[in-house]
Amino acid sequence: QVTLRESGPALVEPTQTLTLTCTFSGFSLTTSGMCVSWIRQPPGKALEWLALIDWDDEQYYTTSLETRLTISKDTSKNQVVLTMTNMDPVDTATYFCARTSTVTGALDYWGQGTLVTVSS
Amino acid sequence: DIVMTQSPDSLAVSLGERATINCKSSQSIFFSLNDKNYLAWYQQKPGQPPKLLIYWASTRESGVPDRFSGSGSGTDFTLTIDSLQAEDVAVYFCQHYYSTPPGTFGQGTKLEIK
Numbered sequence: 001q002v003t004l005r006e007s008g009p010a011l012v013e014p015t016q017t018l019t020l021t022c023t024f025s026g027f028s029l030t031t032s033g034m035c036v037s038w039i040r041q042p043p044g045k046a047l048e049w050l051a052l053i054d055w056d057d058e059q060y061y062t063t064s065l066e067t068r069l070t071i072s073k074d075t076s077k078n079q080v081v082l083t084m085t086n087m088d089p090v091d092t093a094t095y096f097c098a099r100t101s102t103v104t105g106a107l108d109y110w111g112q113g114t115l116v117t118v119s120s
Numbered sequence: 121d122i123v124m125t126q127s128p129d130s131l132a133v134s135l136g137e138r139a140t141i142n143c144k145s146s147q148s149i150f151f152s153l154n155d156k157n158y159l160a161w162y163q164q165k166p167g168q169p170p171k172l173l174i175y176w177a178s179t180r181e182s183g184v185p186d187r188f189s190g191s192g193s194g195t196d197f198t199l200t201i202d203s204l205q206a207e208d209v210a211v212y213f214c215q216h217y218y219s220t221p222p223g224t225f226g227q228g229t230k231l232e233i234k
Contacts, residue, residue: 037223047162047170047213049223062223063121096169105176105217106160110169 002026004036004097004111011117012087018116022080022097026109029055029075033102036080038071040093041113048093052100053080089118122146122216126226132234139201141229143214148194151218158218161190161199164228165210173212174199201231209233 008020020038027034037052051071052060061069070083080097094115098107123146133139149158157177162170172181174190177197187202201208214226 039223046227047215047225049215049225052223098169100217104160104172104179104181105156105158106172106215107162107170107223108172108175108181110171113169 002099002109004099004109006095006097006111006114008095008114008116010115011119013120014088014118016087018082018084018087018091020082020084020095020097020114020116022082022111024078024080024097024099027099027101029053029073029078029080031055035100036073037098037100037107038080038082039096039098039107040091041096042090042093045093050084050095051082087118092116092118122149122219122224124214124216124224124226126212126214126229128229129227130230130232132232133201133204134234135206136203137234139204139208139231141199141201141212141214141231143192143197143199143226145195145197145216145218149216149218150194157193157197158216159190159192159197160215160217161188162213162215163208163210164213170213204231204233206233 004024035054038050053071068085073080094113096113098110125144127142159177161174164170178190189200211228
């Protein structure tokens with residue numbers, strides 16, 4: 001059974017760095033073809049894909065935010081970590097992590113998401 | 121980057137009728153070497169994460185009712201829901217995964233009951 005769970009602060013102040021952790025089970029990020037992505041969704045708005053890390057430790061970022069994002073993995077803990085620097089109120093959103101496998105190529109399992117509010 | 125545009129933005133359909141949602145990519149997302157369109161459809165209900173419905177443009181995810189179907193190729197795609205049920209009320213998103221970085225989503229289509 002594949003599960004993913006996001007964790008991190010619910011509130012961050014402007015200019016701070018956000019660190020989110022995705023803890024997963026039911027698959028291994030050392031398996032060829034497996035990837036984990038971070039996606040966010042501002043309240044009432046569309047989904048925005050942020051970053052992806054694959055089984056080979058290759059990292060990919062959305063071009064508009066790549067200078068602020070870092071994605072990493074700890075395969076021994078089954079965790080993927082996303083950091084986003086210089087947070088702004090416009091970054092207020094629900095942040096999801098999700099898995100991709102070569103079977104579907106798409107985001108086939110999602111966490112429930114964690115709401116991050118940026119405010120002083 | 122590839123831009124995904126959905127139409128309409130919202131849609132109201134009577135129970136038991138057909139709902140059709142369109143998605144257009146700014147460039148082809150068909151890969152000829154494996155004959156696949158790199159397009160997925162998701163359903164999102166309030167307070168829930170998105171759920172994968174369709175991948176490779178037309179393959180239904182396991183457990184998804186067969187009233188959901190995907191079609192199209194190249195740049196133009198359609199999600200069809202036959203015989204709309206009350207539980208199908210949701211926002212539907214398309215997403216491409218053709219290029220690196222992957223993952224651009226459409227803006228979403230809100231489906232309601234008429």
